[in-house]
Amino acid sequence: MTGPIRVAIVDDHPVFRLGMTGLLESLPGVLVVGQAADADQARATITADVDVVLMDLHLGADSGIELTREILRDHPGVGVLVITMSDDDEAVVAAVRCGARGYLLKTAGPDEVERAIRAVANGEMILGPQVAARAMSTLVSGRTAVRLPFPELSAREREVLDLVARGHDNVAIARRLVLSPKTVRNHVTTILTKLSVSSRPTLIVRAREGGLGGPDPARVTGQA
Known part of the structure; x- marks a missing residue:
């Protein structure tokens, strides 16, 4: 893609948004164009001009899963990268099913975050190392991931x-x-x-x- 990667951050923790903004603005070719603490702010912030949305799954009373589905319905060209504390199989499955292109844990290092953002902006699908390891373990053991009931709900x-x-x-x-x-x-x-x-x-x-x-x-x- 040409031009900087335009990123919006959706997370209800202001300290995390501040820290992530500082990290992203230190990366060449990455531009933070908006922040949102909840679904209403995200709707007002995210437009088709945004390339990547960093999405937390738990936004107070709002659901990051439902918001991801809504964003991709309105702006199908936007790439959603989930970044959350939740590493359970149900959350990963729900995020991927609703259209997220990536899934990272908040323990990810700066290099992982940068790699994931560039991959998602390029249309690729990416899972953080810990998430990918769990997915591989599930495949190797033959277990079926449990479906999260009603993922549109918080x-x-x-x-x-x-x-x-x-x-x-x-x-x-x-x-x-x-x-x-x-x-x-x-x-x-x-x-x-x-x-x-x-x-x-x-x-x-x-x-x-x-x-x-x-x-x-x-x-x-x-x-x-």
Whole structure:
């Protein structure tokens, strides 16, 4: 590609964004063109002019998986490089399935980050050494990576959905997760929207079909 590699950083930790910006701006031919702490800021920052997005998977209440899918739907030419603390197989599979071109851990060194950014900008697929080693171990041992249920949801939303599927109402879920009932209600509403489901009973069926919820859930009494 001609011109500098234009990079946007999406991470909810300001110290990480600051440090990563300093690293990238020290690299020849790399230009940081934007930063975002959450999904709303990312939507306002990322355009088709961005070449690579450094994406954390956990953005507070937002899901980096869902945001990656949204970015690639709106700007298919953008390359997403996930850089996160999560090294489990489910997260890697979910990221690749939604279109990410690379996956690094935040323990990666400067050389690894530079190599990954240049590879993703060039249209290549790249996994960090630790992630690649886990993937190879899975292949060699014959294990099948576990599918992350509902990757479009954030970790908190999946937690709420699991409790909904077990039959807990919003008040009970709020007690379990130490949240306010209003926050739980907002989460449930967001989940209904993301999964294109119109009612709580239908949501429970969908969640159980996806593998969430216990075998003998209690009767649901709460409402979204």
